Amino acid sequence: xASSTELNIGQKLNEGKTKQIFELVGQPxxxxxxxxxxITAGNAVRKDQMEGKAAxxxxxxxxxxxxxQESGIKTAFVKQHSETAFIAAHCEMIPIEWVxxxxxxxxxxxxxxxxxxxxxxxxxxMEMFFKDDANNDPQWSEExxxxxxxxxAGLTISQCxxxxxxxxxxxxxxxxxxxxxxxxxxxxxxxxEFGVNVKTGEIxxxxxxxxxxxxxxxxxDRSQQKDKQVYRDLKEVTSEAMQMVKRNFxxxxxxxxxxxxxxxxxxxxxxxxxTSDLAHCEKIKKACTSYGLPCNLRVTSAHKGPDETLRIxxxxxxxxxxxxxxxxxxxxxxxxxxxxxxxxxxxxxTVLSPDAAAQxxxxxxxxxxxxxxxxxxxxxxxxxxxxxxxxxxxxxxxL
Numbered sequence: 001x002a003s004s005t006e007l008n009i010g011q012k013l014n015e016g017k018t019k020q021i022f023e024l025v026g027q028p029x030x031x032x033x034x035x036x037x038x039i040t041a042g043n044a045v046r047k048d049q050m051e052g053k054a055a056x057x058x059x060x061x062x063x064x065x066x067x068x069q070e071s072g073i074k075t076a077f078v079k080q081h082s083e084t085a086f087i088a089a090h091c092e093m094i095p096i097e098w099v100x101x102x103x104x105x106x107x108x109x110x111x112x113x114x115x116x117x118x119x120x121x122x123x124x125x126m127e128m129f130f131k132d133d134a135n136n137d138p139q140w141s142e143e144x145x146x147x148x149x150x151x152x153a154g155l156t157i158s159q160c161x162x163x164x165x166x167x168x169x170x171x172x173x174x175x176x177x178x179x180x181x182x183x184x185x186x187x188x189x190x191x192x193e194f195g196v197n198v199k200t201g202e203i204x205x206x207x208x209x210x211x212x213x214x215x216x217x218x219x220x221d222r223s224q225q226k227d228k229q230v231y232r233d234l235k236e237v238t239s240e241a242m243q244m245v246k247r248n249f250x251x252x253x254x255x256x257x258x259x260x261x262x263x264x265x266x267x268x269x270x271x272x273x274x275t276s277d278l279a280h281c282e283k284i285k286k287a288c289t290s291y292g293l294p295c296n297l298r299v300t301s302a303h304k305g306p307d308e309t310l311r312i313x314x315x316x317x318x319x320x321x322x323x324x325x326x327x328x329x330x331x332x333x334x335x336x337x338x339x340x341x342x343x344x345x346x347x348x349x350t351v352l353s354p355d356a357a358a359q360x361x362x363x364x365x366x367x368x369x370x371x372x373x374x375x376x377x378x379x380x381x382x383x384x385x386x387x388x389x390x391x392x393x394x395x396x397x398x399l
Contacts, residue, residue, distance in 0.1 A: 072378030091195025188215035266365035288357030
């Protein structure tokens with residue numbers, strides 16, 4: 001990490017309850033996000049200094065954004081700069097908090113009498129809140145957001161942009177939910193914010209995601225909660241109580257770093273009948289690499305040399321690494337039936353394109369590897385967004 005002296009920090013652009021945003025002189029389009037040693041609750045009705053919180057919050061945010069960015073989610077995050085700050089793309093922030101809930105708890109219960117705490121939302125429950133401290137961040141409907149006609153960095157927030165943020169919030173939650181599950185920890189709910197990148201005009205995940213942003217229940221048990229709710233629930237703020245809160249925040253910052261590590265390895269082995277299939281197999285390997293899957297290419301023919309093919313198969317099955325075999329054969333219109341009509345007791349997937357073969361392998365390995373699964377989930381989101389934007393552009397041309 002670079003030291004703060006290596007940056008030419010300019011004027012303060014904005015300041016929130018727990019962070020400051022500074023321009024970077026000579027680096028247009030970038031800002032420095034500096035965390036503070038301050039913890040607040042109830043729109044800062046309660047606030048206290050917590051020594052070391054800035055560093056804890058910064059490492060949490062940086063790890064979360066790295067995970068999301070490496071998955072393929074578009075974010076404002078660029079890189080960690082110091083223990084307490086990171087560099088991000090300069091964004092004009094959309095003044096909405098998007099809240100995604102898996103379990104009913106907290107303020108949701110107050111606003112929805114009769115709903116029992118612990119009710120599980122399937123699908124996820126989405127809510128929006130307008131950022132207005134004076135009015136305690138009122139809940140907004142989608143219609144209110146559209147009626148506001150926000151224009152940021154040259155982009156007017158229309159139905160298309162709202163839909164993109166809605167779908168992105170769900171994908172982001174699901175990626176982090178899957179990641180936290182590897183630590184036997186339930187992501188109960190989460191709030192995030194989006195901004196418009198001033199250079200690209202794109203909507204990206206912005207602001208921060210730290211222990212102020214979510215509820216985390218180890219083993220799904222609220223009594224073990226590790227998030228800021230512990231601070232909100234304090235009847236009296238004492239030095240001992242603040243040390244307990246800090247230990248919870250440290251617990252999260254330590255484990256969030258583990259979310260970047262795969263829980264189980266896996267690989268793809270591509271078997272080609274001859275080197276005439278090499279170009280096709282290289283396409284499969286490239287697609288596998290995009291999902292973070294190591295890929296080996298082998299030449300063997302199950303028809304001409306079945307003993308060698310079985311030997312290669314045994315070689316990979318013997319070391320305990322989860323392995324997907326992709327057998328490639330020259331295409332012939334009638335050949336496909338040998339893969340579609342199989343004897344009883346056998347089963348395999350038959351696909352025609354290299355991308356489909358890699359995606360199918362990733363779907364299998366992703367069942368036990370949250371990083372691979374996250375890349376698949378982000379790819380689904382990005383495909384949906386590209387279609388949405390293409391339709392918006394076409395409709396604008398038609399008008």
